[in-house]
Amino acid sequence: MKKILVTQEEKHNKFWIGEVKGTTLHTKWGRIGTIGQQKSYKKSSKYDAERMLDKKFREKYNKGYDENTLEQFKEKTIIAKIIGTANKMDYFWVELDLKKKKFWKKAEAERLQQPDCEPGLMIDMQTRKWGEIKLIVSNNGCYDENGNTIREGHHWWEIAEKAHEAIASV
16 A cells, blocks of 8 residues: 655645555655655554554645645656756646647647647746746747747756656657
């Protein structure tokens, strides 16, 4: 039994994972996108280890953490590695049409799988260095929210380049 919790409230971007293996509770916590820290608790029975997991889960949940699936957590980890673990983020999938003035629109998962869809990822960040940044990343490049291509030399270039590499590898 594995439990994954995440909080991205206020200035937080943290995770907590608990898993019972045999009679031991293994925990891991830290900033999303980092390896984090870990600690194991050896208990006298599997039942005691599971009770401890439930107790720690409730404590984190009561502090504002939300339960995540492994897939949700992996996606948040990829995004954190792209934009940096100290920055706040929100993201969603979009469909791109670079011929239109409003060149992106929010897209559902089914639409993203269709061959005529040009998928992109809208990343809305609150950074310490530049304030709010909105990037759209696709296999064909990186853009700001108005459709301007982000090129080398632009002050967002490093973030855009990392984001493009991560999207191209998916």
